[in-house]
Amino acid sequence: MSLITVQLGQCGNQIGYELFDVICNDLHSNGLCPQKENGLYQAASKERFFDEHKSGDFVSRAVLLDMEPKVISQTLSMAANSHKWRYSEKSQFSQKQGSGNNWANGYYVHGPKYKDCILNLVRKEAEKCDRLGGFITIMSMAGGTGSGMGTFITRCLRDIYPNSLLLNEVIWPYGTGEVIVQNYNSILTLSNLYQSSDALLVHENDILHKVCSQRMNIKQISFRDINKVIAHQLGSVFQPAYTADGASHYSRNPLGELMESLVPHPEFKMLGLRNIPQMSEHSLAYSTFTWHGLLKHLRQMLIANAKMEEGINWQVQLPSEVTTRRNFLTADLQFNKSVANLAIFRGKDTESASPQGFRDPALYTSWLSPDNSFSVWKTPRSFNKYEKSATLMSNSQGLLKPLDSIVGKAWNMFASRAYVHQYTKYGMEEEDFLQGFTTLEQIISSYSTL
Amino acid sequence: MTQSIVVQVGQCGNQIGCRFWDLALREHAAVNKKGIYDEALCSFFRNTNSRADAGGADVQRGRICSLKARAVIIDMEEGVVNEILQGPLRDLFDSAQFITDVSGSGNNWAVGHKLYGGQYRDQIVEKLRRTAEQCDCLQCFFVIHSMGGGTGSGLGTFVLNILEDEFPEVYRFVTSVYPSAEDDVITSPYNSVLAMRELTEHADCVLPIENQSLVDIVNKINQMTNCGKLGAVKPNSLVTSNIGGVKESEKPFDAMNNIVANLLLNLTSSARFEGPLNMDLNEITMNLVPFPHLHYLTSSLTPLYTLADVNVPTRRLDQMFSDAFNKDHQLIRADPKHSLYLACALMVRGNVHISDLRRNIERLV
Numbered sequence: 001m002s003l004i005t006v007q008l009g010q011c012g013n014q015i016g017y018e019l020f021d022v023i024c025n026d027l028h029s030n031g032l033c034p035q036k037e038n039g040l041y042q043a044a045s046k047e048r049f050f051d052e053h054k055s056g057d058f059v060s061r062a063v064l065l066d067m068e069p070k071v072i073s074q075t076l077s078m079a080a081n082s083h084k085w086r087y088s089e090k091s092q093f094s095q096k097q098g099s100g101n102n103w104a105n106g107y108y109v110h111g112p113k114y115k116d117c118i119l120n121l122v123r124k125e126a127e128k129c130d131r132l133g134g135f136i137t138i139m140s141m142a143g144g145t146g147s148g149m150g151t152f153i154t155r156c157l158r159d160i161y162p163n164s165l166l167l168n169e170v171i172w173p174y175g176t177g178e179v180i181v182q183n184y185n186s187i188l189t190l191s192n193l194y195q196s197s198d199a200l201l202v203h204e205n206d207i208l209h210k211v212c213s214q215r216m217n218i219k220q221i222s223f224r225d226i227n228k229v230i231a232h233q234l235g236s237v238f239q240p241a242y243t244a245d246g247a248s249h250y251s252r253n254p255l256g257e258l259m260e261s262l263v264p265h266p267e268f269k270m271l272g273l274r275n276i277p278q279m280s281e282h283s284l285a286y287s288t289f290t291w292h293g294l295l296k297h298l299r300q301m302l303i304a305n306a307k308m309e310e311g312i313n314w315q316v317q318l319p320s321e322v323t324t325r326r327n328f329l330t331a332d333l334q335f336n337k338s339v340a341n342l343a344i345f346r347g348k349d350t351e352s353a354s355p356q357g358f359r360d361p362a363l364y365t366s367w368l369s370p371d372n373s374f375s376v377w378k379t380p381r382s383f384n385k386y387e388k389s390a391t392l393m394s395n396s397q398g399l400l401k402p403l404d405s406i407v408g409k410a411w412n413m414f415a416s417r418a419y420v421h422q423y424t425k426y427g428m429e430e431e432d433f434l435q436g437f438t439t440l441e442q443i444i445s446s447y448s449t450l
Numbered sequence: 451m452t453q454s455i456v457v458q459v460g461q462c463g464n465q466i467g468c469r470f471w472d473l474a475l476r477e478h479a480a481v482n483k484k485g486i487y488d489e490a491l492c493s494f495f496r497n498t499n500s501r502a503d504a505g506g507a508d509v510q511r512g513r514i515c516s517l518k519a520r521a522v523i524i525d526m527e528e529g530v531v532n533e534i535l536q537g538p539l540r541d542l543f544d545s546a547q548f549i550t551d552v553s554g555s556g557n558n559w560a561v562g563h564k565l566y567g568g569q570y571r572d573q574i575v576e577k578l579r580r581t582a583e584q585c586d587c588l589q590c591f592f593v594i595h596s597m598g599g600g601t602g603s604g605l606g607t608f609v610l611n612i613l614e615d616e617f618p619e620v621y622r623f624v625t626s627v628y629p630s631a632e633d634d635v636i637t638s639p640y641n642s643v644l645a646m647r648e649l650t651e652h653a654d655c656v657l658p659i660e661n662q663s664l665v666d667i668v669n670k671i672n673q674m675t676n677c678g679k680l681g682a683v684k685p686n687s688l689v690t691s692n693i694g695g696v697k698e699s700e701k702p703f704d705a706m707n708n709i710v711a712n713l714l715l716n717l718t719s720s721a722r723f724e725g726p727l728n729m730d731l732n733e734i735t736m737n738l739v740p741f742p743h744l745h746y747l748t749s750s751l752t753p754l755y756t757l758a759d760v761n762v763p764t765r766r767l768d769q770m771f772s773d774a775f776n777k778d779h780q781l782i783r784a785d786p787k788h789s790l791y792l793a794c795a796l797m798v799r800g801n802v803h804i805s806d807l808r809r810n811i812e813r814l815v
């Protein structure tokens with residue numbers, strides 16, 4: 001099954017490049033596993049992400065879209081210079097000037113104007129797949145192209161491919177000091193994507209930045225460093241894995257199985273991701289891990305809503321675990337409740353990795369049976385230089401705080417109608433903002449009352 | 451990539467314009483050693499070499515000779531324009547780009563706006579259209595003028611009206627030089643007020659520059675140069691410096707005008723060159739203009755003088771971020787510490803990492 005990646009705007013294109021680069025490098029490594037296993041893995045990975053030309057070239061299954069030319073031309077040449085893989089020359093579309101951080105410009109102007117051309121590129125890419133498994137779009141929420149046009153294109157994909165799955169990778173802006181209108185753009189993106197996407201997988205720049213500085217020990221952090229972390233996270237989900245115990249072949253429908261595991265109800269489709277371990281190659285060489293230790297940490301990261309393995313609050317506990325009096329006091333610390341979780345284990349001795357701790361019904365909302373709330377994927381094949389690695393994808397309350405913050409800031413601005421004229425200029429109405437707010441309030445309330 | 455056109459009006463506009471073109475060439479020469487007509491050059495320059503399909507340009511003795519500035523040059527007297535035509539930058543322009551008269555507007559806004567406006571309207575429209583037709587995606591007009599005289603102030607704002615009528619889709623950024631308190635033009639307060647009404651109505655964004663601020667900055671830099679306190683700032687990277695340009699002899703306003711030219715170059719650099727977090731010109735108004743008509747953007751530049759603690763790169767960088775909010779670095783006489791910002795953008799050029807930005811944003815917010 002093949003996946004088509006749609007890279008949108010500066011952010012989407014820069015991340016898309018790193019994703020294919022990580023996948024391609026991983027695909028060509030020995031993966032610390034038997035050759036036969038590695039062969040199966042490589043074949044499955046290749047089918048998902050690359051079209052292998054007769055010449056032996058690996059051509060990524062991607063469509064590159066931006067409203068300005070600089071980022072795409074840079075991205076194309078970086079891929080070509082890797083000499084391992086490249087983009088297809090024909091699957092890119094760019095224009096002369098960006099959307100100027102204006103969601104309305106992307107959604108109401110650029111989207112409709114270039115729709116036919118773009119969908120044509122997507123269709124051609126889809127025709128190259130023997131079996132199309134769905135679309136992954138990568139976009140930021142803060143700008144104008146990724147967010148506005150990305151939302152529009154998602155809607156079009158939904159109309160044209162009603163039976164294909166759509167996962168939107170959304171890059172959450174830094175909380176402060178970025179695009180001034182980012183909260184408006186984010187509200188409009190999230191509320192509209194919620195209508196057409198199957199799920200939104202959120203990547204928070206603030207957290208990724210911390211991962212780079214605290215876990216990877218990078219002193220001078222660039223977007224490339226941050227994007228490599230995202231690429232690693234995405235790869236750890238989408239590289240092949242066995243989705244059922246004793247399965248004889250790698251999952252043929254990763255997006256489908258992912259949605260089935262994580263999105264049981266259309267009201268809940270905001271996904272977050274945690275992975276462990278995360279460290280520089282240098283430290284990795286001096287570390288050993290046990291599955292027991294890794295999973296213990298990963299579980300507490302989930303419960304305490306820690307998004308990386310640094311600074312986990314071990315005081316937060318499930319109510320069922322609160323036994324002693326001392327713990328009783330800390331029971332007030334709210335734990336992070338989930339709708340569903342999916343754990344993915346890769347590497348050595350995965351058979352000894354026991355996910356029992358994630359099956360505790362207390363972790364989950366009561367309206368879904370615990371059996372349906374948790375799934376595990378595994379492969380003995382290691383990923384991206386990590387001998388063992390675990391990834392947890394969650395549909396949980398973990399994003400309430402950033403959501404609340406965006407809605408709050410956007411409301412503050414909207415109260416004085418600041419910047420609204422910039423949007424109405426491109427055909428939006430105040431009513432559209434209000435609808436966005438209502439949709440998000442609804443999402444927040446649903447997750448809060450899990 | 452997009453293109454921009456500079457419309458320079460009146461003595462001040464043209465003198466600043468001249469410095470802009472000189473420094474723009476210097477900037478491109480520094481990064482474009484082979485003299486290739488690339489996308490970055492294309493934003494302010496057109497290539498008249500007809501064989502230029504493969505990015506070729508006439509290169510003679512290491513200089514591209516086939517470049518023409520995307521500019522419309524307007525003055526109602528001939529002095530400054532003649533200097534351009536006889537000066538080292540003359541090859542950058544052809545006669546079709548000029549509009550001149552002989553008598554000037556006599557520091558009278560009404561003469562510039564009403565009299566010459568009516569008289570020259572058709573010519574101005576015609577030249578603007580021609581220049582616009584040479585662009586394949588025209589994004590922005592940069593109007594440069596002074597507020598205090600008659601031509602720049604009066605005719606300059608008349609041009610702004612024309613631009614709005616003829617090119618409603620194209621952004622109008624206006625660089626306006628405000629007179630200093632002891633300005634020698636007696637009518638400059640009238641002219642400024644009359645011009646300002648037009649700027650409020652018809653510009654997308656105005657970058658007000660106060661001559662007194664430019665004078666203060668120049669004086670401070672000279673003072674520091676004279677007593678050898680410049681520290682890490684090299685003489686030829688001073689914002690006031692002509693070094694590296696084609697012009698060796700300095701005229702009175704040159705140092706001041708170089709500051710303005712640098713402001714415009716820095717403002718547009720992210721749209722012209724590649725970077726990990728690009729900024730397009732349309733993002734400026736989108737983020738900095740929260741309400742219609744509130745489009746006056748004050749600016750500051752840094753580094754200008756010496757930077758403390760030159761040996762620690764991060765400290766030096768952090769100092770730059772602080773200086774951007776220091777009153778001695780503003781291009782109008784205002785103290786940010788005692789003012790309220792509606793919105794504010796930091797544009798960073800050079801070897802700066804996202805982590806440097808984050809560190810400083812967290813420090814300053």
Ligand SMILES: Nc1nc2c(ncn2[C@@H]2O[C@H](COP(=O)(O)OP(=O)(O)OP(=O)(O)O)[C@@H](O)[C@H]2O)c(=O)[nH]1
Nearest residue numbers: 009010011014098099101140142143144145146173
């Ligand atoms: N993680 C990450 N974030 C990025 C990157 N590039 C931009 N961003 C974020 O994306 C947001 C800005 O959106 P862009 O992707 O630059 O905007 P765009 O989609 O190109 O839209 P316009 O430029 O407005 O046409 C900000 O929140 C940035 O922090 C990147 O390479 N990695």
Ligand SMILES: Nc1nc2c(ncn2[C@@H]2O[C@H](COP(=O)(O)OP(=O)(O)OP(=O)(O)O)[C@@H](O)[C@H]2O)c(=O)[nH]1
Nearest residue numbers: 460461462465555556557596598599600601602703
């Ligand atoms: N910064 C700077 N200010 C200048 C320059 N030339 C003139 N000025 C200022 O501009 C104002 C006078 O306007 P000018 O631009 O000389 O007048 P004009 O637009 O040519 O109009 P008329 O001479 O009346 O036809 C005064 O405030 C001067 O201080 C210059 O080269 N640089």
Ligand SMILES: [Mg+2]
Nearest residue numbers: 009010098145
């Ligand atoms: Mg962009």
Ligand SMILES: [Mg+2]
Nearest residue numbers: 460461527554
């Ligand atoms: Mg004059």
